[in-house]
Amino acid sequence: MYYLVYLLGVVYFLANGIGSAQRYLNFADHISLAFVLGPCVLVLFCTGSFRAFGRGVAHAFGKRADPVFRLEESLHAVRMVMETAAVSGGLAFLISTVNVFRGLAPSWAEADGMVWLLLDLSVALLPLFYLLVVCMVLLPPYYMLKKRLPGRNMVRAEQEELR
DSSP, X not given: OHHHHHHHHHHHHHHHHHOSHHHHGGGOOHHHHHHHHHHHHHHHHHXXXXXXXXXXHHHHTTOOOOOHHHHHHHHHHHHHHHHHHHHHHHHHHHHHHHHHHHHHGXXXXXXXXXXXXXXXXXXXXXXXXXXXXXHHHHHHHHHXXXXXXXXXXXXXXXXXXXX
């Protein structure tokens, strides 16, 4: 239940941050979205972690009756998706940025070169936006799963991950 409130809050703050309905189209780019989400789906498929990921998200909505090994499996699947989104989103941003500068070089002498640069850069930034939204949506399930693992203190677990 709390996770649903969180998701509605995220949608509300993103909608207010974007502004008017005309600006929503500035954030809609199916190619960038596919470049971020596609590798996430592929990683889940290749590792056979679809069910574990689904259980991880279900735990955020209140499902609690799973053994410890399933909780750990779900925790790793959710973390894997977050890390994959970060890597693929960063890669998509770099590819888009290189393409912007390569495509701009012949037309830079024209008067509208700066306009095209700004328009292309706004599209190049969208993969970063999408990866941050994916991570923002998956952070609560990740920490809820981490919290439910018995005998694991979250501070101690974070210290162990840093070693």
